[in-house]
Amino acid sequence: MTERNLTAAARKINLSQPAMSAAVARLRSYFRDELFGMRGRELVPTSRAEGLAAPVREALMHIELSIMARDVFDPARSNRRFRIGLSDFITVVFFRNVVERVAREAPAVSFELVALTDEHDELLRRGEVDFVILPELFMSSAHPRAALFEERLVCVGCCTNSHLLPRLTFDRYMSMGHVAVKLGAARKTPIEESFLLDLGLNRRIDILVQSFSMIPPLLVDTNRIGTMPLGLVKHFQRTMPLRIAELPQPFPAFTEAVQWPVLHNSDPESLWMREILLQEATRMATAQEPSIICTSERADTAGDFARSVSPLS
Template structure:
């Protein structure tokens, strides 16, 4: 079927080519033979009067014309899918919807497991695919390849709707036997102590702590690099190394891991964890349903001043609001 001279099936082929960047994978994605996909490329070139793709090795490199077509083609196909093909009354108890969500291990452990638990009761057939954060999460959102992204607000895009979930802050953590934390932790000693730090996939946008060190031209002594925050506590045990963790994640581990917690000897702002979703999902009833659950569960999380006592110049790092064992919380002004 043609619309103003364009076979609309060619838009599906073009979107697949722009996504996969190889002829073979693009053909497989939409169940076409390779000769049929080659024919589609020829017809696309004829219609748009542009080569659209050049070969570099085995990869397809889009021309500037093809790159300009990428967003409107994807948005048109997604709008058709959401408004015409998939328009339905969403019934959570019967749905087999799979939600793709990109978030950190920290957000998974301290928050999203609550969402999964609730959904398992209300919609037992709904499935989740939880993936790590990525540099190009904006692109995943734009192409509709992810339902939600959960990250600190400073890393979010301005091109899609978002909502605040909860606040957190970073603290210094070490093993309960760490002699370095048995007395006042100065900035100089902090910088000299061996550290366990995260080296994650977010290379284009630095994490909060990295921004601080980059801004001040400082370099920490990192002895061990790990893939995620949740790996830090076990790497601290039995050593005099320290790590930097979100306070809520420390609260998660403190029940089973003997840690010593102190505030950092320098000022870092609290950060806000945020959820973001593709703009065109605003009209998707399944997305709206899960979004409401996410926000409801976030509203049940205690604010930071209920998780730890507010710091003061004379009693920084103390906590009297929750049981002490197995963590040993010490004031930074302890001699």
């Protein structure tokens, strides 16, 4: 079903092509259906095969997890590869810490990180990802989940952007050119845009991008602004001259959460990884970095202090 090629499917389950062809022939006889037909050089499933795919996949997952549950899980000896759907924001701000810890405690464990899609719920249902990490408000109730940490949005611009001083007004926020993100193939409306639309407001968007990490470079040496998670802005402040401005109309904070397939709920390896995620989220929340002050502001502050203590002032 996934390979759409008999040779590739045989290779994946360590069968020869003749053995695979014989197995497919037996399945066709049992189900009294062709199951697959050729379209060009690709195998295309029949409607009967499509209908069998989900229950067969779930049955195989049950068998796999039942076998795994009988073994004592030892992280130090595990060679499990976790497939996780997450955003660039989560990768940079949170998950890199998880990777560093796992490398110490379970050096043979590996990860495949995939971009979040609009079908993350379906990927969980099919067992094609072990976890997804995203805002809780975008999660369905079909699978278990756990809250990781809270995040809030801030306005960000270049340190030279004088329109952010002395404070950003709502009218100025709406009229300035924005670099905005729309995620996924369906280009879903971001959190801040949904909030504004609910108020019947439309901001001026100059540039649309597909990830939060694309916003900061497009702000440097311009008067454009962006709306981003605070943690990600702090990360980019280390290498770019960025100024944080509090939003004139604060948007509600949102909770980042992790979700996993319901069939993995008792999987020892999944339980271990969930514990790692929760512990690292707690550690991150208690070790928040301060925002970096723009160089010009440091100079002004130092000058004000010098003048205040000078006998000539």
